[in-house]
Amino acid sequence: MFAGHFGLAAGVKSQEPEMPLWALMLSTQLLDVLFVPMYLAGIETTQRVPGAPAYGGLVIHANYTHSLVGALLNSAVAGVVAARFWGRRGGLVIGGVAFSHWILDLLVHRADLPILPGNVGGLPTLGLGLWAQPGLSAALEAALIVAGGVLYYRASMATPAPAAAGGASRIYYRRAALSAGITGLLLVLALASDVLGIG
């Protein structure tokens, strides 16, 4: 799941236009961003599922960054930091979007998401395993991309041109359509890279 998180960020942006899209997109990927140094340090690991395709073909032992409690803590920290820039509401939005990563991962991951950091206590690990059916998983991601892209496009076109733009509003709307269209194309490319196992 890479593109689906971005689709969700685009959808949230349509409802929270004061939030910058980069912050929403970065926060949807926060847990994976934190996973990278943990992976490089050998603390968190991945294991290929024999015979599975590249897309969704991993069991991911991200026992700290992707544990339920770890995800809640990381999301809370992200929310507190964001609140300093975008106020209380912005902090809640960023914290919620960051935690949405865990929810979406719960749908697709094989049962590899622990509840406590480090899987302390050996509690059952979580994951509904949609990756075992790549077609369904890709359809879910595509649905998130389409929904997010359409909401984003509609919101960008519905936003009034800045008053200072004056008579240039037609140019503004053309630019809005172009920007939203290119963003939609990038979301589709993200899905393609995801399904092809790039990234």
Added chain:
Amino acid sequence: MTFIVFMLLFVGLCGWLDARLNWARPWEPRRQEVR
């Protein structure tokens, strides 16, 4: 590493395009107003 590069690429490009739209950003003056 590939993930980080891709992630930054998408976040950067989408974020830049979005910022160009100059949507409501009350914490900083609109570009047109600055001119």
